[in-house]
Amino acid sequence: MNKQELPLGMVVGRMMHEMFRVLKKRTGEIAETKLTIEQFGLLYAINMKNEDVIQQDMANIMGKDKSAIYRVIDSLEEKELVRRVVDKNDRRKNFLMVTKKGEAVIEQYLEIEYKLIKELKEGLCKSDIDTFYSVVNHIRNKAEKL
Template sequence: MTNELLGTTVGKLRNKLHRLMKQRYAAEAEVKLTVEEFILLNMIEAQTDQILQNIAIATGKNKSVVMRMIDSLEEKGLAKRTVNPEDRRENLLSITEKGIEVVAQYQAIEKRLSSDLLEGIPADEVATFFRVVDLITQRANRL
């Protein structure tokens, strides 16, 4: 067993990946989004008619931060809000056609980055890495 601390090691990797993703998105994407905006747009695409409160909980960000990101996505024509017919106090979020195209473009950028990072690493080691990440995630969800 290594002397490395899991949180520190994963945190360092997360920071490096975040920095690389920001660089790639800035260089390659037609529509400019922050990493967080892309993650939010991806969430909206995965489950249309999301409610702000659910997104705030899922992202761990407060509602005002999420609201600013949604405003930005709306201004760029990537997402839209509609009044929830079942509860007029709530807005439902959905992705636009342009948003779907942008998500596909950002996913392609991320796939190229993943390929660059995993190049030369044997497939069995990559598979082991993802299995271990999945196991750690499952345990973290139970804590």
């Protein structure tokens, strides 16, 4: 079986694994606050929402169960990157807010990621990159409909 016969999910998975390995190494060398990819993903997702973010919403967005998300939120709160604010109208709801420190960490991580992506795209022409994005978007859109 040659590489083009490997299942697409395996090829993409290997690519993501290698990218995350390098990203983890580089953020570990530079960033003052160490985060797992999952912690950064959640912190970034909270920051990207333009409206109030509820813990349950994050569980749905991240495709994880509530208890797993709560553990990640707890760790982000311990690092002072997010804070929970209890809803005045419904004490069962906790809104999530990214702190100033959290915003600074996001900026630091994104800078490292952008440099890595630029480095990984070296040697590829614009049409190759456009084709890559087109194929990835096509597959994602088809998968979302299944």
